[in-house]
Amino acid sequence: MNFILYSDVNDSSISQSLGRPEYSYYFVLKAYRPVLESLGRVHVVSSTAEVDPLYRQLLAADESTLFLSFTPPQKTPNDLECPTICVIAWEFDSIPDEQWDNDVRHDWTRMLARQGRAITLSSHTARAIRRAMGEDFPVLVLPTPLWENFAAIRSRHTSVPVNAGSTLDIKGCILDTRTLGLSADSLIPPPLTPEQQAELDALRPPPLTLKRRLVIARHYLRLWALDLGKAQPVPVHRTHFLSQWYWEGIRDLLSDPAHSRLAKHLPAIAGPQSVPEHVPAPVDLPDTTEQVQTRVDGVVYVSVFNPKDGRKNWHQLISAFCWAFRETADATLVLKITQSDLSSYYTELMTLLAQLSPFACRVVVMHGYLDDPQYARLYEAASYYVNASRCEGLCLPLMEFMASGKPVIAPDHTAMEDYIDERVAFVVKSSEELTIWPQDTRIIYRTLRYRPDWGSLKTAYENSYRIAKEQPLEYQQMSHAAVERMHDYCAFAPVQQRLADFFGLAPQGVPAAVVTDNASC
Structure with missing residues (x-):
């Protein structure tokens, strides 16, 4: 059997792709590859245009071939000659079963019906597919095999509830609340000095004269007249010209009550007035080019996420920690960020931490690249791993820390229901809430995700700390x-056997080394 593998992100583009919605598929492909190599020959292509020529070449040699697309169904070609199966990471309770934007590929039911079967990373996703496709539709649940990757860490390191002291280093920057000088007062801008007020007043435009109002009216009347000659199914531009003339030419002459009465009869002028896009003030960002380090100790909580990923619920993850340990100096939360652009979240993060201050606990934010030895030190430094997500397709970091012997704080919804319970975790309560399919440009609420309970998360922090400090034997259990x-x-052998059974193939043994990486899938 030949397996052709493709992902939008590959070895050459991964460094520029961190944070993209589908970048985690790259890590899933890498993790699956050794298993597939134990069942047949693997060919990794850099473009879907390579699939059919390779398929025809192998077909001419009388070799069977299957294309595994590590991309969502709407991004998988539906006109290939080669038999195709999508590997789907999905975290919602239903799959898209409608088309929009005049594109049939958005309807996953049509795409999956054409392929005839699917591979998913969790039981949650498999149920969503079967609800749409029928209970008899063939779906393989196949988590990424990563247990063997942490054998070295397990052999040299025994998890302890209280860290006596570990050094963490990274190429990038480290933001440490012990040295940031956070204060909620810093969020309030100081009053303007007389000189600053004078400079601001000088920038204000002078009051509109009658002549200037006539110029504005003539300008928009001319644009309206030019637009009359164009074929427009809906005269959007014409009402736009009216609105612009009103806001720029005469709105300042009317009181707010007068404006409200007028807007009832002329909805086109109700606004809001279009204004130039706000340009935020430049932020003095830390240097991210140096090798930096810090030392952590006590009860250490770790979380790995992309702040621009709306699933991760990181505001609550941080705020619950700071409230739970407001008076606890030896509790530390280490956040490893998987977003390459520091400016995309820096101000938001600093604002949140300033709002929560003062607190005795410590928050350490690591931004930048960790190589394998540096990641190993992060695994070993942790007392617990924390997840507070609204939904997950698999959550590789959570599984990796568990494979390293770390108990966790996490909900037991979506993909996590396959491996989270009270034996291994302080389970965070959650409830369902409506949401959209993330690729749906219509922004229509069609599916469900989960809303973690903040109070339950705070309690989980408190209970886990108590166990770490007072019941070390329970922690070890x-x-x-x-x-x-x-x-x-997720050991290699059971994953290999499931895949072999699904394709009707004979396993050929476990390879000497299995390689995976860190992702937020």
């Missing part, structure tokens, strides 16, 4: 249970 859970769930 949870640590051993986490390792056992990952062995049963």
Whole structure:
């Protein structure tokens, strides 16, 4: 059997793709590859245009071939000769079963019906597919095999509830609340000095004269007249010209009540007035080119996420920690960020931490690249891993820390229901809430995700800290249970056997080394 593999992100583009919605598929492909190589020959292509020529070449040699597309169904070609299967990471309770933007590919039911079967990363996704496609539709649930990757960490490191001291280093920058001088007062801008007020007044435009108002009216009347000669199914531009003339030429002459009465009869002028896009003031960002380090100790909580990923619920993850340990100096939260652009979240993060201050606990934010030894030190430094997501397609970092022997704080919804329970985790309560399919340009609420309970998350922090400080034996039991859970769930052999059974192939043994990476899938 030949397997042709494709992902939008590849080895050459991954460094520029961190944070993209589908970048995690790259890590899934890398993790699946050794398993597929134990069942047949693997060919990784850099473009879907390479699939059919390779398929025809192998067909001429009388070799069977299957194309595994590590991209969402709407991005997978539907006109290939080669038999195709999508590998789907999906975190919502239903799959798209409608088309929009005049594109049939957005209807996953049509795409999957053409392919005839699918591979998913979780039971949650498999149920969503079967609800749309029928209970008999062939779906393989196949988590990424990563348990073996952490054998070295498990052999040299025993998880302890209280860290006596570990050094973490990274090429990038480290933001540490112990050295940032945070204060909520800093969020209030100081009053303007007389000189600053004078400069601001000088920038204000002078009051409109009658002549200037006539110039504005003539300008928009001319644009309106030119537009009359154009064929317009809906005269959007014409009402726009009226609105612009009103806001620029005479709105300042009317009181707010007068404006409201007028807007009832002329909705086109109701606004809001179009204004130039706000340009935020430049932020003095930390240097991210140096190798930097810090030391952490006490009860150390770790979370890995992209702040621009709306699923991750990181505001609550941080705020619940700071409230739970407001008076606790030896509790530390380490946040490893998987977003390459520091400016995209820096101000938002600093504002949140300033709003929460003062607090005795410590928050350490690591921005930049961690190589394998540096990541290993992060795994070993942790007492617990924390997830507070609204939904997950798999959550590789959570599984990786569990495979390293770390108990966790996490909800038991979506993909996490396959491996999270009270033996390995302080389970965060959650409830369903309506949301949209993320690729749906119509922004229509068609599916469900989960709303983690903030109070339950805060309680989980408090209970986990108490266990770490007062019941080390119970902590060790949870640590051993986490390792056992990952062995049963994502060791190479069971994953290989599931894949072999699905394709009707004979396994050829476990390779000497299995490689994966870190992602937020």
